[in-house]
Amino acid sequence: MNREQLLFKNRRPGETVFLAGYRATGGYQSLQQALRDLTPEALRQRVKDSNLRGRGGAGFPTGVKWNFFPADQPGPKYLVCNCDEMEPGTYKDGELLLADPHQLVEGMILSAFALQTDIGYIFIRYAYAQQAENLRRAIVEATEAGFLGQNILGSGFNFELHLHSSAGRYILGEETALLNGLEGKRPNPRLKPPFPAVKGLFGRPTTVNNVETLANIQHIVSGGAEWFRALALTEEGSGTKLYGLSGHLNRTECFELPVGMPLRQLIEEFGAGVWRGRKFKACLPGGASTPYLTAEHLDVALDFDSLEAVGSRFGTAGVTVFDDRTCMVAATLNLIRFFARESCGWCTPCRDGLTMVRWLLETIETGQGTPEHLEMLKDQLQQISGNSFCALAEGAMGPVAGLLTHFEQEIIDHLEKGRCPFQ
């Protein structure tokens, strides 16, 4: 297996690489190359051909999204980087910015050139204070070196980049809530359509992309679309991915590995196996909003299509592992407590539905459940899925769907014993 390091190539434990170090390994050469050799259309086409899919969770093809963007429309247009990253089990963007903040800055300048936007914002969660500090310094360095600002490298292209530190809530990661937050409004999601590409920040065309998505752009420029696609281990995949390991593993770190990694290899080789000599029971493959996988899925390839085929999602590739002593009802309750608390309250299925699901799981976990509660849980899954205003509630129900599909017997054991069988 190739272990090509693109995004983590400058990563050293406890160190941050700034301009000199970044340039020493080829940093900003893609920018020079693109401004010299590529038109914005050619760059957009290259990204489309690379089959890069959004790394923020939904996996939407970046090139397709960029083609919806009216790059030729006069007037203000914006590029926004989503660095909210508050989903439990997802910490890859934070790791990237701790190690190498210029990766994002160069990626954003290139993306802005492709989209012909001249203003960009990085929306960063409040808790990422060190990452924000790193970005602040990187922006100053890039401006002083002539990579940001007016007439970049004499090309006539202008781009200014601003850092916006948010108050920090999970809903702010939803792209339209993020835009409201950036405008200083209450971060409720907006109705789509119109999509941000048509009417986004301050009512103007806007593209919102994830940190890791944007950081990939310079590598697609320098290596080419075909090379990028071939980095993946599966036909359907492309590129590398930052896999953030957490949970009951001997090693919980973030690794850059090809898209399409077999789950078993990720756990055994990179996670150094399940901790305390215990057995693998389940995992969330792509952050807290993805349905569980079980031991029968250990040979699945971690890419968007393969995970959808087994009823889950690649999401953010934040892989959280649970050992065989875990109560899956308790684990799901723990996740639902987070999601119910983070609901912005804008729509009923999310505000009231998640509260109801939390209550049902609490009732079952504390041994007070009856078969009726199990039926009500199934009913809530039907009622909430596809009926909420944004994808928060849908995502929140991912682990609940996994619980009902793979661990219904565990729920029944709680009902029959009148207590949690794992306590």
Ligand SMILES: Cc1cc2nc3c(=O)[nH]c(=O)nc-3n(C[C@H](O)[C@H](O)[C@H](O)COP(=O)(O)O)c2cc1C
């Ligand atoms: C509740 C919720 C939280 C989200 N949080 C994030 C986040 O922290 N970072 C992120 O990039 N995308 C997040 N997303 C997805 C964004 O709405 C959007 O799809 C993404 O930023 C697009 O970038 P991409 O195409 O590069 O992946 C979230 C979505 C929802 C519904």
